[in-house]
Amino acid sequence: xxxxxxxxxxDICQRGTSLTIQCQVDSQVxxxxxxxxxxxQSLTLIATANQGSEATYESGFVIDKFPxxxxxxxxxxLTVSNMSPEDSSIYLCSVDARFRTGAxxxxxxxxxxxxxxx
Amino acid sequence: xxxxxxxxxxxxxxxxxxxxxxCSYKTSINNLQWYRQNSGRGLVHLILIRSNEREKHSGRLRxxxxxxxxxxxxxxxxxxxxxxxxxxxxxxxxxxxxxxxxKGTKLSVKP
Numbered sequence: 001x002x003x004x005x006x007x008x009x010x011d012i013c014q015r016g017t018s019l020t021i022q023c024q025v026d027s028q029v030x031x032x033x034x035x036x037x038x039x040x041q042s043l044t045l046i047a048t049a050n051q052g053s054e055a056t057y058e059s060g061f062v063i064d065k066f067p068x069x070x071x072x073x074x075x076x077x078l079t080v081s082n083m084s085p086e087d088s089s090i091y092l093c094s095v096d097a098r099f100r101t102g103a104x105x106x107x108x109x110x111x112x113x114x115x116x117x118x
Numbered sequence: 119x120x121x122x123x124x125x126x127x128x129x130x131x132x133x134x135x136x137x138x139x140x141c142s143y144k145t146s147i148n149n150l151q152w153y154r155q156n157s158g159r160g161l162v163h164l165i166l167i168r169s170n171e172r173e174k175h176s177g178r179l180r181x182x183x184x185x186x187x188x189x190x191x192x193x194x195x196x197x198x199x200x201x202x203x204x205x206x207x208x209x210x211x212x213x214x215x216x217x218x219x220x221k222g223t224k225l226s227v228k229p
Binding site for chain 2 (some may be wrong): 004006031033037041042043045048056090092094096105106107108109110111112114
């Protein structure tokens with residue numbers, strides 16, 4: 001199965017600044033997904049990143065606020081720009097690794113970035 | 119947007135007891151998956167059940183699927199303190215091939 005290294009694991013940032021989150025996958029994958037999880041809530045898709053093309057954003061998320069890079073098939077970054085306290089959330093990357101186990105295949109997730117904006 | 123609802127939102131049990139969590143979804147599916155999240159960290163895939171399956175087991179986990187009711191349940195038998203986590207159901211219903219998650223159940227297992 002794919003393994004994702006996500007950095008940083010947590011950060012406390014001042015409002016108005018930006019934070020870039022990195023995800024490195026140990027194998028080549030076509031699509032990478034970025035999710036936001038607000039405190040006590042479920043996961044919401046921010047955007048899907050394909051190598052060599054613009055990311056596809058979900059309703060309510062815009063490129064100016066959440067620019068994404070996908071320079072190759074193993075790496076992606078998500079930047080949270082001009083942060084406000086409302087951006088305090090856990091941000092996760094994920095790939096459809098389609099690994100097979102006895103329990104069926106699934107998606108692989110990074111360990112998450114816990115962002116607090118003060 | 120969330121695929122559906124999970125209940126209960128929170129569940130507190132004693133070690134050794136069974137824990138049952140339910141999930142409902144809105145659209146037709148190819149499969150339904152369950153994930154665990156420890157302390158707001160990354161998600162770990164637990165089990166997948168296909169739309170033509172009614173029940174599936176993996177260790178202490180038992181998942182059922184009722185496509186006529188658009189619902190699924192996750193049973194954890196003989197729970198342990200280490201099972202304390204949030205549990206989410208998810209379907210591959212997103213337009214980008216992404217997962218769509220339920221709201222989750224926060225399970226607390228007391229030793």
